[in-house]
Amino acid sequence: MTATQAQQRAAELRQMIETHNRHYYVLNKPVITDFQYDMLLQELAAIEKKFPLLTTGNSPTQRVGSDITKEFVQVAHKYPMLSLSNTYSMEELHEFDNRVRKGLDGEPEYVCELKFDGTAIGLTYLDGRLHQAITRGDGQRGDDVTANVRTISTIPQQLQGNDFPHEFEIRGEIYMPFQAFERLNREREVDGEQPFANPRNAAAGSLKLLDSGEVARRGLNCFLYYLLGDRLPADNHYESLQAAKRWGFAVSEHTCKCNSITAVFDFIRHWEQAREALPYATDGVVIKVNSFAHQRRLGFTAKSPRWATSFKFKAEQALTELLSIDFQVGRTGAITPVANLAPVLLAGTTVKRASLHNADQIASLDIRLHDWVTVEKGGEIIPKVVGVDRSWRAIGSEPFRYITHCPECGAALVRDDGEAKHYCPNDSHCPPQILGKIEHFAGRKAMNITAGEATFELLFRNGLVRNAADLYTLKKEDLAHLDKWGEKSAENLVKSIAASIDTPFEKVLFALGIRYVGETTAKKIATAMRSIDALAQAEREQLLAIDEVGERIADSIIAYFSDESNRALIARLRAAGVQFEAGAQMRLSDTLAGMSFVITGTLSRPREEFKALIEQHGGSTGNTLSAKTTHLLAGDKGGSKLEKAQKRGVKIINEEEFMKLVKRYEL
Numbered sequence: 001m002t003a004t005q006a007q008q009r010a011a012e013l014r015q016m017i018e019t020h021n022r023h024y025y026v027l028n029k030p031v032i033t034d035f036q037y038d039m040l041l042q043e044l045a046a047i048e049k050k051f052p053l054l055t056t057g058n059s060p061t062q063r064v065g066s067d068i069t070k071e072f073v074q075v076a077h078k079y080p081m082l083s084l085s086n087t088y089s090m091e092e093l094h095e096f097d098n099r100v101r102k103g104l105d106g107e108p109e110y111v112c113e114l115k116f117d118g119t120a121i122g123l124t125y126l127d128g129r130l131h132q133a134i135t136r137g138d139g140q141r142g143d144d145v146t147a148n149v150r151t152i153s154t155i156p157q158q159l160q161g162n163d164f165p166h167e168f169e170i171r172g173e174i175y176m177p178f179q180a181f182e183r184l185n186r187e188r189e190v191d192g193e194q195p196f197a198n199p200r201n202a203a204a205g206s207l208k209l210l211d212s213g214e215v216a217r218r219g220l221n222c223f224l225y226y227l228l229g230d231r232l233p234a235d236n237h238y239e240s241l242q243a244a245k246r247w248g249f250a251v252s253e254h255t256c257k258c259n260s261i262t263a264v265f266d267f268i269r270h271w272e273q274a275r276e277a278l279p280y281a282t283d284g285v286v287i288k289v290n291s292f293a294h295q296r297r298l299g300f301t302a303k304s305p306r307w308a309t310s311f312k313f314k315a316e317q318a319l320t321e322l323l324s325i326d327f328q329v330g331r332t333g334a335i336t337p338v339a340n341l342a343p344v345l346l347a348g349t350t351v352k353r354a355s356l357h358n359a360d361q362i363a364s365l366d367i368r369l370h371d372w373v374t375v376e377k378g379g380e381i382i383p384k385v386v387g388v389d390r391s392w393r394a395i396g397s398e399p400f401r402y403i404t405h406c407p408e409c410g411a412a413l414v415r416d417d418g419e420a421k422h423y424c425p426n427d428s429h430c431p432p433q434i435l436g437k438i439e440h441f442a443g444r445k446a447m448n449i450t451a452g453e454a455t456f457e458l459l460f461r462n463g464l465v466r467n468a469a470d471l472y473t474l475k476k477e478d479l480a481h482l483d484k485w486g487e488k489s490a491e492n493l494v495k496s497i498a499a500s501i502d503t504p505f506e507k508v509l510f511a512l513g514i515r516y517v518g519e520t521t522a523k524k525i526a527t528a529m530r531s532i533d534a535l536a537q538a539e540r541e542q543l544l545a546i547d548e549v550g551e552r553i554a555d556s557i558i559a560y561f562s563d564e565s566n567r568a569l570i571a572r573l574r575a576a577g578v579q580f581e582a583g584a585q586m587r588l589s590d591t592l593a594g595m596s597f598v599i600t601g602t603l604s605r606p607r608e609e610f611k612a613l614i615e616q617h618g619g620s621t622g623n624t625l626s627a628k629t630t631h632l633l634a635g636d637k638g639g640s641k642l643e644k645a646q647k648r649g650v651k652i653i654n655e656e657e658f659m660k661l662v663k664r665y666e667l
């Protein structure tokens with residue numbers, strides 16, 4: 001490789017790595033595997049080693065990726081929050097051990113820990129009380145997510161005992177146990193929201209939510225693994241962790257002192273298998289030098305400590321034949337390709353089906369029928385196809401032609417700009433879409449109509465319901481002739497349908513299944529617009545002014561109401577008694593009459609509750625500062641609105657002052 005070639009390739013690699021950093025740390029939606037990412041980074045490091053002049057302080061080999069987002073206040077880390085070097089091979093681990101011995105001129109004691117696959121957090125405690133929780137950010141500054149972290153029950157707000165330092169920091173990994181992850185993804189699917197690819201993304205995404213109430217529901221958890229401060233309770237890592245455990249922190253019980261590198265290898269070999277039984281995701285083992293004095297002697301590089309490294313487990317992969325590709329049609333018409341595979345054993349289970357994501361993925365990997373493909377089971381529940389072994393390709397095989405028509409109803413598929421997926425536009429006649437919509441409408445978080453499994457499919461296949469409004473005309477007698485359908489269950493279903501007309505408007509709005517309008521968005525829209533008629537007539541600008549409604553959602557709402565069949569459905573539902581208006585807001589006082597509020601930052605409860613309170617007391621609310629705005633209610637962290645309000649002379653009040661304002665009247 002010439003210097004010019006090296007320069008070109010390094011620039012190419014840096015750009016790719018930056019793009020993937022953004023996908024991983026900011027969007028929480030990686031598009032390549034960790035292993036592929038590490039390989040890019042290793043290639044860049046090798047080039048920089050060979051051509052040292054190409055190294056810049058700004059190279060991704062010298063920095064950690066950044067998770068900073070504009071919604072949170074950024075805080076400087078007292079101690080930079082570094083990353084860990086990593087290796088995938090036992091030889092490299094031997095080299096690490098040799099470097100450590102050389103640096104120490106003697107025998108180190110190691111501590112082995114599991115490498116939890118979540119998102120890093122730094123917690124500071126003052127006099128035993130949780131003071132601040134900061135994400136890694138770019139390693140120097142991170143996002144202040146204290147309000148969200150306070151909702152994680154295993155993170156102590158107040159420590160036990162009395163031997164903790166007056167001030168210290170403890171770092172750990174916030175993660176989402178598999179069970180919580182599966183529940184969340186099931187809910188997201190029902191809500192028409194994209195499921196998270198793996199528990200790591202789900203944890204990182206949840207930690208950055210603006211609504212702490214929602215964070216609390218997500219079931220996050222945290223392991224702590226690193227103490228920093230001037231007066232730590234011991235002179236080594238292991239005992240400090242044991243002290244932290246006594247103070248109330250969740251320290252993993254699978255932390256082990258190893259007095260030789262052979263013992264380290266044993267630990268790794270054990271957990272490579274045993275981790276499969278853990279209820280949370282791990283992606284390797286972290287090896288740390290135990291003694292703090294030794295750690296100080298070894299020190300740090302720009303990016304990571306020299307006294308620690310991680311051995312990463314490779315995601316388990318298997319090679320098998322791609323037999324065929326199925327196309328599933330979801331309730332919104334989204335098409336998902338699924339690979340049917342020759343059965344293969346992968347991480348203890350036989351895999352026959354795997355995700356293929358979308359048309360682009362198939363094209364970019366050039367996956368063809370009867371190819372031998374690599375399937376991988378990472379942190380994800382469903383295995384995915386991640387590559388093709390071209391050397392096994394049959395002569396005469398042809399590139400896979402993605403379907404152009406819906407496999408269920410034959411309609412020509414469409415693909416909107418910027419969308420990864422194809423859609424079947426025939427939403428009123430395509431069977432899986434019709435059935436999916438009815439099931440969504442009846443769902444627990446929507447109209448909460450209780451029915452046995454596959455009930456709606458039975459009703460649909462027997463021609464008894466073709467849309468949600470048909471449910472309200474069902475009679476007990478209609479159900480009587482259905483196979484194995486007793487009178488009691490028929491009666492229960494009819495009763496449950498009748499009771500559903502009292503479902504509040506926000507849930508009805510969600511139940512309609514407008515594309516991209518999930519549960520939370522529906523709530524915000526219902527609070528802002530108050531009725532379906534107002535929503536149906538709203539201008540695009542009006543929709544965009546609603547919290548969390550962007551162009552994609554606004555356009556989807558407009559498209560929904562411009563469809564005659566949707567309007568007809570609403571008319572029939574309304575005639576059946578379904579609620580299409582928000583319940584009247586009880587007027588409590590006129591204390592806030594003439595005042596117009598804008599809310600910014602994180603408050604102790606969801607913003608919608610404060611908005612409701614303002615309206616109940618006669619005030620009004622807006623999403624952006626305008627000439628009308630009289631008050632800015634500022635939560636934990638302000639952002640740009642604070643500055644703007646100061647400039648315009650808008651009165652800024654915090655939550656406590658706001659509550660006083662409201663309560664003064666109530667007293």
Ligand code: IVH
Pocket residue numbers: 082083084113114115116117119120121172173225226286305308310
């Ligand atoms: S120690 C300076 N211990 O892995 C050393 N990190 O890839 C600080 N991680 O940034 C890290 N489990 O987010 C440490 N037992 C463990 C860990 C762990 C997971 C994460 C952590 C770190 C990343 C590096």
